[in-house]
Amino acid sequence: DTGVSQNPRHKITKRGQNVTFRCDPISEHNRLYWYRQTLGQGPEFLTYFQNEAQLEKSRLLSDRFSAERPKGSFSTLEIQRTEQGDSAMYLCASGPTTGLNTEAFFGQGTRLTVV
Amino acid sequence: DQQVKQNSPSLSVQEGRISILNCDYTNSMFDYFLWYKKYPAEGPTFLISISSIKDKNEDGRFTVFLNKSAKHLSLHIVPSQPGDSAVYFCAASDDKIIFGKGTRLHILP
Numbered sequence: 001d002t003g004v005s006q007n008p009r010h011k012i013t014k015r016g017q018n019v020t021f022r023c024d025p026i027s028e029h030n031r032l033y034w035y036r037q038t039l040g041q042g043p044e045f046l047t048y049f050q051n052e053a054q055l056e057k058s059r060l061l062s063d064r065f066s067a068e069r070p071k072g073s074f075s076t077l078e079i080q081r082t083e084q085g086d087s088a089m090y091l092c093a094s095g096p097t098t099g100l101n102t103e104a105f106f107g108q109g110t111r112l113t114v115v
Numbered sequence: 116d117q118q119v120k121q122n123s124p125s126l127s128v129q130e131g132r133i134s135i136l137n138c139d140y141t142n143s144m145f146d147y148f149l150w151y152k153k154y155p156a157e158g159p160t161f162l163i164s165i166s167s168i169k170d171k172n173e174d175g176r177f178t179v180f181l182n183k184s185a186k187h188l189s190l191h192i193v194p195s196q197p198g199d200s201a202v203y204f205c206a207a208s209d210d211k212i213i214f215g216k217g218t219r220l221h222i223l224p
Contacts, residue, residue, distance in 0.1 A: 004158075041217075042215050043159065043204070045211055045212070104149075104212055106151075106159050106161075107158050109158050
C-alpha cells in the first residue's frame with residue numbers, strides 16, 4: 001500500500017502526558033499537512049511542510065504543539081502536557097507540488113483520547 | 116473566522132435524483148477548490164477539484180461549478196446512489212488547504 005500511513009491509529013493518554021504521532025506520506029510527495037478534526041467539524045488546519053521546511057503553523061495552535069519533518073520524508077506531531085480539549089482525530093495528508101495547486105491525500109488518522 | 120462555509124449541515128436526496136452541495140468562501144486569494152468525501156472512521160477521500168481559471172469541471176457523475184464573483188461553488192452528483200451517503204467537505208487553497216465544516220448527505224432508497 002503506497003498511501004499515507006499514520007501511527008498509531010488510536011492513542012489513549014492521561015492528562016498532562018506527552019504524545020507523539022507519526023505520519024509517513026506518499027513517497028514522491030513533498031507537501032505534508034497536519035489537521036485536527038473534532039465531532040461535527042471539518043478538518044482544522046494545524047501546519048504544513050514543503051519538504052523539511054515548515055511553511056506555516058496555525059495561530060490557533062498553542063506552543064504545546066510542535067511538528068517536524070526532519071529529512072523531508074516522514075513527519076511527527078508532538079503534543080506536550082495534553083489536555084482533555086486535545087481529544088480529537090489528528091489527520092495527516094500529503095500532496096505533490098507539480099503545479100500551482102494540487103490535491104492532498106489523507107491517511108486514516110490518529111484518534112487521541114485524553115482522560 | 117470561517118473562510119470556507121458549508122451552511123447546510125445535512126441534505127437528503129432520493130436515489131437517482133441530483134444532489135447539490137453548496138459552499139461559500141470569503142478569501143479572494145483562494146485559487147483552487149476541492150471536494151472531499153468522508154466515511155466514518157476514515158480519512159477524507161479526494162473527489163474532484165477546480166482551478167479558479169475555470170467555472171466547471173466534470174468527472175463522471177460529479178461536477179463542480181465555480182462562481183468567482185459570488186465566491187460560491189457547488190458539487191453536483193447525478194444520479195445519486197446509495198454509496199454516495201457520506202459527509203462531503205468543501206476545501207479551498209491559497210497554498211495551504213482550508214476546509215469547511217461539511218455536509219452530511221443521505222441518499223434515500
